Amino acid sequence: MDRRKIVKSLGIGGLASGVAAASSFPKPAISQGLLQWRLVTTWPANFPGLGTGANLLGELIGKMSDGRLTVQVFGAGEIVPAFEAMDAVGSGTVEMGHGAPYYWQGKVNAASYIAAIPFGLTAQEQNAWFYFGGGQELADKVYAEMGAKFFPSGNTGTQMGGWFNKEMNGLADYQGLKMRIPGLGGKVVAAAGGNVVNLPGGEIPPALQSGAIDATEWVGPYNDLAFGLYQAAKYYYYPGWHEPATVLDCFINMAAWEGLPDDLKAVVEAANRAVNVTVLSEFVARNNDALNTLVNEHGVELRPFNDEILSGLGQLAGQVMNDEASVDPLSREVMDSILRFRTMAGAWAGVSEQPFMSARLLPFEFATPSGG
Amino acid sequence: MDRRKIVKSLGIGGLASGVAAASSFPKPAISQGLLQWRLVTTWPANFPGLGTGANLLGELIGKMSDGRLTVQVFGAGEIVPAFEAMDAVGSGTVEMGHGAPYYWQGKVNAASYIAAIPFGLTAQEQNAWFYFGGGQELADKVYAEMGAKFFPSGNTGTQMGGWFNKEMNGLADYQGLKMRIPGLGGKVVAAAGGNVVNLPGGEIPPALQSGAIDATEWVGPYNDLAFGLYQAAKYYYYPGWHEPATVLDCFINMAAWEGLPDDLKAVVEAANRAVNVTVLSEFVARNNDALNTLVNEHGVELRPFNDEILSGLGQLAGQVMNDEASVDPLSREVMDSILRFRTMAGAWAGVSEQPFMSARLLPFEFATPSGG
Numbered sequence: 001m002d003r004r005k006i007v008k009s010l011g012i013g014g015l016a017s018g019v020a021a022a023s024s025f026p027k028p029a030i031s032q033g034l035l036q037w038r039l040v041t042t043w044p045a046n047f048p049g050l051g052t053g054a055n056l057l058g059e060l061i062g063k064m065s066d067g068r069l070t071v072q073v074f075g076a077g078e079i080v081p082a083f084e085a086m087d088a089v090g091s092g093t094v095e096m097g098h099g100a101p102y103y104w105q106g107k108v109n110a111a112s113y114i115a116a117i118p119f120g121l122t123a124q125e126q127n128a129w130f131y132f133g134g135g136q137e138l139a140d141k142v143y144a145e146m147g148a149k150f151f152p153s154g155n156t157g158t159q160m161g162g163w164f165n166k167e168m169n170g171l172a173d174y175q176g177l178k179m180r181i182p183g184l185g186g187k188v189v190a191a192a193g194g195n196v197v198n199l200p201g202g203e204i205p206p207a208l209q210s211g212a213i214d215a216t217e218w219v220g221p222y223n224d225l226a227f228g229l230y231q232a233a234k235y236y237y238y239p240g241w242h243e244p245a246t247v248l249d250c251f252i253n254m255a256a257w258e259g260l261p262d263d264l265k266a267v268v269e270a271a272n273r274a275v276n277v278t279v280l281s282e283f284v285a286r287n288n289d290a291l292n293t294l295v296n297e298h299g300v301e302l303r304p305f306n307d308e309i310l311s312g313l314g315q316l317a318g319q320v321m322n323d324e325a326s327v328d329p330l331s332r333e334v335m336d337s338i339l340r341f342r343t344m345a346g347a348w349a350g351v352s353e354q355p356f357m358s359a360r361l362l363p364f365e366f367a368t369p370s371g372g
Numbered sequence: 373m374d375r376r377k378i379v380k381s382l383g384i385g386g387l388a389s390g391v392a393a394a395s396s397f398p399k400p401a402i403s404q405g406l407l408q409w410r411l412v413t414t415w416p417a418n419f420p421g422l423g424t425g426a427n428l429l430g431e432l433i434g435k436m437s438d439g440r441l442t443v444q445v446f447g448a449g450e451i452v453p454a455f456e457a458m459d460a461v462g463s464g465t466v467e468m469g470h471g472a473p474y475y476w477q478g479k480v481n482a483a484s485y486i487a488a489i490p491f492g493l494t495a496q497e498q499n500a501w502f503y504f505g506g507g508q509e510l511a512d513k514v515y516a517e518m519g520a521k522f523f524p525s526g527n528t529g530t531q532m533g534g535w536f537n538k539e540m541n542g543l544a545d546y547q548g549l550k551m552r553i554p555g556l557g558g559k560v561v562a563a564a565g566g567n568v569v570n571l572p573g574g575e576i577p578p579a580l581q582s583g584a585i586d587a588t589e590w591v592g593p594y595n596d597l598a599f600g601l602y603q604a605a606k607y608y609y610y611p612g613w614h615e616p617a618t619v620l621d622c623f624i625n626m627a628a629w630e631g632l633p634d635d636l637k638a639v640v641e642a643a644n645r646a647v648n649v650t651v652l653s654e655f656v657a658r659n660n661d662a663l664n665t666l667v668n669e670h671g672v673e674l675r676p677f678n679d680e681i682l683s684g685l686g687q688l689a690g691q692v693m694n695d696e697a698s699v700d701p702l703s704r705e706v707m708d709s710i711l712r713f714r715t716m717a718g719a720w721a722g723v724s725e726q727p728f729m730s731a732r733l734l735p736f737e738f739a740t741p742s743g744g
Binding site (some may be wrong): 157 | 491525
């Protein structure tokens with residue numbers, strides 16, 4: 001994912017021009033001890049999995065607090081454009097936001113590592129880092145620089161490697177490859193010799209069709225099917241080494257957060273944990289049906305990156321991460337913590353889920369549901 | 373895990389005799405609109421990861437409701453013995469319980485499939501099944517037969533294959549193997565020719581040391597280290613094909629649940645989702661350090677099951693699952709739903725997390741934290 005693809009995606013091209021003046025919306029009010037907050041998102045209203053996650057967050061807080069704190073959710077552009085959401089929250093124009101940490105890397109560099117790093121953590125490892133590995137405290141430090149309190153608030157799970165109109169048979173195939181891939185993943189592809197470009201989402205399909213670009217990454221089947229990329233590219237590569245588990249964020253104006261009574265703080269924190277597990281569950285439950293539609297109805301060719309490509313990209317990713325972490329001390333601190341956790345969690349995954357999932361794919365005959 | 377190992381584990385041998393009469397505890401009270409509930413668990417008080425999960429559930433509900441619903445948590449044996457927890461909840465002696473679904477398979481056979489099935493779902497797939505795959509509704513149907521409302525309330529993640537004093541080099545090594553392994557996994561080992569026995573937790577270490585048994589399964593490093601099994605067995609095999617992601621359950625007396633106002637229902641449901649992700653995170657964060665201690669300080673030999681063993685056990689597991697599902701119509705209904713979801717989720721995992729985790733283990737050099 002990148003900053004642009006969300007705002008421009010799904011044909012919602014009017015978002016940038018559809019920005020309403022903040023003054024045209026009612027200001028937050030406190031009456032009879034009832035708090036009314038506004039939540040701005042980086043997602044188009046009701047965007048599947050992402051915008052609906054923000055909706056759920058607002059609903060849960062309102063329900064659990066019995067209306068003592070209600071949260072009205074706004075899609076991108078309804079109060080402020082998608083990528084002004086953090087400014088709106090930091091300045092107190094609104095109390096709350098929902099997006100993804102790497103959207104704020106221009107403000108605080110370390111934010112991008114909190115979202116996902118190439119060859120980094122799986123979704124449940126990301127959560128373990130936040131809740132038991134010091135990640136919450138480090139993320140709070142990053143977001144405090146933007147005037148906000150942070151909570152992890154959803155995860156896409158492992159994304160796909162991307163859409164390609166060229167077969168990728170070795171690392172050498174990245175030489176000169178024109179690929180739209182933002183952020184840290186883009187730096188790795190550039191290091192492999194790729195010609196990395198950035199395009200707004202709406203310009204991707206024509207660019208793929210004209211050959212202006214050879215490839216693009218996006219999210220995963222559940223979102224990609226709706227976006228129609230199968231009409232413009234032939235090969236769908238996996239796995240998404242560049243975004244193995246992308247974190248969504250909830251950010252709250254610091255003064256608004258600190259002004260909450262303890263019970264409402266507990267409500268907001270638990271609502272975010274509930275949304276965190278629910279959003280990931282939605283992607284896990286819905287991606288495969290979408291993938292089947294792509295392959296069986298739209299003739300998409302599903303391809304794995306081979307080990308030579310993945311090893312080569314992994315090596316380059318390591319160099320890129322080392323360079324990135326040198327930008328400033330907070331980047332180094334966050335990166336060090338993630339790298340230590342990754343070593344530990346990767347070792348555990350290597351004797352638990354990873355070999356279990358491999359074992360499950362062995363060619364034995366398993367039980368079948370009645371009726372086949 | 374099994375019914376007995378939890379109650380007898382960690383040297384807490386007095387649990388069975390430490391049962392207090394329910395009448396010696398204050399009855400639930402409603403004063404000034406404040407509800408006071410009691411939660412009984414199948415875990416020793418403060419049992420790492422499991423009992424602490426139940427504690428967190430109680431705390432969150434009390435905090436979020438600002439004391440309108442407080443939950444006092446009792447360890448196994450403090451009000452009723454561990455495996456009378458469901459009876460205590462179903463009958464209304466207490467309002468709430470926390471344990472694991474397979475403890476109730478003697479009451480409703482299908483309960484065991486809700487906990488985990490051999491070669492079944494990973495933790496995030498279990499959650500996706502509950503929240504988006506019809507699992508919540510089916511589990512509610514199972515628990516309604518016991519007079520209770522169900523919520524998933526934690527997950528151990530992939531367990532270990534177990535502790536062995538014999539090397540396992542092929543499926544034939546299961547012939548005559550004396551192994552303590554309960555439930556569905558035990559039926560699979562028996563189908564492979566094993567001599568399956570059940571022993572209370574406290575009797576396992578001497579039985580391993582005397583050769584009365586050759587092997588036992590338990591949980592994973594975080595719990596197994598504390599239990600001291602490394603003193604009695606040499607080889608620690610992975611992965612835990614028999615319990616790939618074991619669900620913990622919250623069960624609530626149906627009348628108590630239905631009597632809650634909507635805001636407190638929302639609090640209880642979201643608290644369970646929060647506990648669900650938090651408990652899993654704790655296991656993911658803590659297992660590797662414990663595994664390192666076992667291997668590096670206690671000389672445990674870590675061994676993978678080979679593909680011939682895993683394929684063979686997978687085939688047998690399929691037959692056992694088919695037989696099990698024939699026990700009654702509800703078992704068939706639950707099993708069918710899980711099997712369909714497993715096929716779909718397994719296909720998605722096979723192009724996302726599984727190849728990502730394999731890629732991450734390729735021998736490339738990655739970034740290192742400063743200071744090494």
